[in-house]
Amino acid sequence: xxxxxxxxxxxxxxxxxxxxxxxxxxxxxxxxxxxxxxxxxxxxxxxxxxxxxxxxxxxxxxxxxxxxxxxxxxxxxxxxxxxxxxxxxxxxxxxxxxxxxxxxxxxxxxxxxxxxxxxxxxxxxxxxxxxxxxxxxxxxxxxxxxxxxxxxxxxxxxxxxxxxxxxxxxxxxxxxxxxxxxxxxxxxxxxxxxxxxxxxxxxxxxxxxxxxxxxxxxxxxxxxxxxxxxxxxxxxxxxxxx
Amino acid sequence: xxxxxxxxxxxxxxxxxxxxxxxxxxxxxxxxxxxxxxxxxxxxxxxxxxxxxxxxxxxxxxxxxxxxxxxxxxxxxxxxxxxxxxxxxxxxxxxxxxxxxxxxxxxxxxxxxxxxxxxxxxxxxxxxxxxxxxxxxxxxxxxxxxxxxxxxxxxxxxxxxxxxxxxxxxxxxxxxxxxxxxxxxxxxxxxxxxxxxxxxxxxxxxxxxxxxxxxxxxxxxxxxxxxxxxxxxxxxxxxxxxxxxxxxxxxxxxxxxxxxxxxxxxxxxxxxxxxxxxxxxxxxxxxxxxxxxxxxxxxxxxxxxxxxxxxxxxxxx
Numbered sequence: 027x028x029x030x031x032x033x034x035x036x037x038x039x040x041x042x043x044x045x046x047x048x049x050x051x052x053x054x055x056x057x058x059x060x061x062x063x064x065x066x067x068x069x070x071x072x073x074x075x076x077x078x079x080x081x082x083x084x085x086x087x088x089x090x091x092x093x094x095x096x097x098x099x100x101x102x103x104x105x106x107x108x109x110x111x112x113x114x115x116x117x118x119x120x121x122x123x124x125x126x127x128x129x130x131x132x133x134x135x136x137x138x139x140x141x142x143x144x145x146x147x148x149x150x151x152x153x154x155x156x157x158x159x160x161x162x163x164x165x166x167x168x169x170x171x172x173x174x175x176x177x178x179x180x181x182x183x184x185x186x187x188x189x190x191x192x193x194x195x196x197x198x199x200x201x202x203x204x205x206x207x208x209x210x211x212x213x214x215x216x217x218x219x220x221x222x223x224x225x226x227x228x229x230x231x232x233x234x235x236x237x238x239x240x241x242x243x244x245x246x247x248x249x250x251x252x253x254x255x256x257x258x259x260x261x262x263x264x265x266x267x268x
Numbered sequence: 269x270x271x272x273x274x275x276x277x278x279x280x281x282x283x284x285x286x287x288x289x290x291x292x293x294x295x296x297x298x299x300x301x302x303x304x305x306x307x308x309x310x311x312x313x314x315x316x317x318x319x320x321x322x323x324x325x326x327x328x329x330x331x332x333x334x335x336x337x338x339x340x341x342x343x344x345x346x347x348x349x350x351x352x353x354x355x356x357x358x359x360x361x362x363x364x365x366x367x368x369x370x371x372x373x374x375x376x377x378x379x380x381x382x383x384x385x386x387x388x389x390x391x392x393x394x395x396x397x398x399x400x401x402x403x404x405x406x407x408x409x410x411x412x413x414x415x416x417x418x419x420x421x422x423x424x425x426x427x428x429x430x431x432x433x434x435x436x437x438x439x440x441x442x443x444x445x446x447x448x449x450x451x452x453x454x455x456x457x458x459x460x461x462x463x464x465x466x467x468x469x470x471x472x473x474x475x476x477x478x479x480x481x482x483x484x485x486x487x488x489x490x491x492x493x494x495x496x497x498x499x500x501x502x503x504x505x506x507x508x509x510x511x512x513x514x515x516x517x518x519x520x521x522x523x524x525x526x527x528x529x530x531x532x533x534x535x536x537x538x539x540x541x542x543x544x545x546x547x548x549x550x551x552x553x554x555x556x557x558x559x560x561x562x563x564x565x566x567x568x569x570x571x572x573x574x575x576x577x578x579x580x581x582x583x584x585x
Contacts, residue, residue: 068475071479072479073475073478073479093478093481093482093483094481096481097479097480097481098481100479101479102475102476102479103476104475104476106473108472108473108476109471110337110470110471110472110473111337111471111473111526111527112271113525113526114525117468117525117527118471118472119383121468121469121471121472121480122480123469124465124469124480124481124482125480125481150526163472166472182576213339254384260356
């Protein structure tokens with residue numbers, strides 16, 4: 027099921043953005059602060075109505091889709107890891123089933139297994155570390171079995187080990203057919219882990235394509251105003267800024 | 269059924285018959301003259317009213333804390349209780365108390381007016397912060413107008429009536445108040461109970477709740493209507509009874525898994541229990557005139573809450 031934006035504009039944050047996203051891929055949205063990345067993600071999640079243009083999910087217009095149907099197909103993970111009450115971890119993960127109106131054990135167990143949360147299942151939310159919380163909240167999204175997973179800076183506040191683990195879990199979800207859209211600040215992660223990179227600058231599309239093309243040295247120069255180059259080791263790349 | 273429903277349901281079932289016997293004069297059904305009349309016309313309606321008022325305030329407090337994701341939230345924050353109080357004060361000011369229906373009717377109008385003002389300020393799509401601020405402003409406006417009414421009372425009698433009434437009590441209430449409050453509070457608790465699942469989703473913040481398909485606008489109005497009915501009806505029949513909505517969810521939370529949906533019904537039961545026990549206590553206490561229930565609950569509530577805060581601080585340290 028394609029997720030496509032047509033001439034999307036929202037206030038002075040997004041201008042005339044058109045994209046067609048394919049499922050089964052990890053798509054990274056990159057750009058400097060204030061470029062409109064989170065706005066684009068919220069709009070793609072159906073949480074922010076377009077002022078101009080439209081977003082289509084498959085054959086349906088996202089704005090006219092019933093919130094519950096939209097929620098069954100799009101899982102959204104915001105940047106803030108807010109958990110207001112000290113609730114059991116399992117009940118948090120079961121919230122992912124809410125759009126389906128059930129607490130079916132199978133997808134909940136699958137999400138717990140996928141993120142290796144068995145030992146945490148009976149803990150309380152406020153006893154979790156930052157890395158554990160991030161995994162639990164991703165499990166909440168996976169339990170809803172959405173066709174699309176949209177996450178805003180899911181790697182922020184995680185150490186490198188947890189960052190790579192989370193990216194592996196997202197890769198597994200993409201391999202199983204889900205579309206994964208991530209707002210990423212870390213350009214090296216975008217370069218090494220994404221199938222496609224979308225670069226935004228001042229609310230406009232600055233580049234869109236395979237990572238090495240979208241994040242080439244000239245784009246880094248024109249969008250981030252940095253003098254940098256990529257160096258290669260094994261099959262990965264690292265960014266060296268001068 | 270969760271543990272809290274069983275615990276507080278059982279305690280309420282024990283407290284209710286005991287409260288019928290308790291009073292300045294302890295009632296012994298075999299020995300006390302006119303026991304049947306005292307029970308049927310005085311003690312039973314008063315006890316039931318305590319249960320109804322407490323249930324409404326408790327459920328409203330639990331839903332309010334769930335909605336604002338704040339354990340210090342109180343249903344008074346929405347300005348509905350001060351609005352209802354202002355309505356009642358207007359009735360007292362003009363001396364409209366000759367008909368027993370007029371005062372509660374004015375209080376309900378005041379609650380409705382506060383809700384309408386909230387709607388006008390916060391609008392259909394207003395977020396939680398805007399709504400809370402609007403509620404606070406409605407509350408202070410109603411409070412200021414109430415103070416104005418007191419300071420400009422037509423005579424000393426009206427002034428003392430207003431001040432007494434504002435302190436909340438269940439003295440001299442009859443079946444009339446019970447039949448007025450019961451359906452309104454019942455409907456209100458039902459609405460608040462229906463907000464449980466969306467409030468669970470709100471645990472993860474408003475964007476996540478919306479992404480899970482929660483219609484946050486509809487949730488807000490269901491909540492406002494629920495709080496308007498429960499709190500408005502409570503103030504209409506009993507005056508201002510503070511602290512119940514604030515304290516009760518804290519009493520209930522340790523018996524649950526802390527999900528807002530698991531708190532609403534037990535909080536109704538615990539609120540009923542708290543007001544019933546407090547009202548029985550003020551009847552039994554050997555003062556020359558009966559201690560006002562509103563004052564008693566504030567005297568009880570504030571130190572309890574301080575103790576709770578100290579315990580929370582220790583937990584954080």
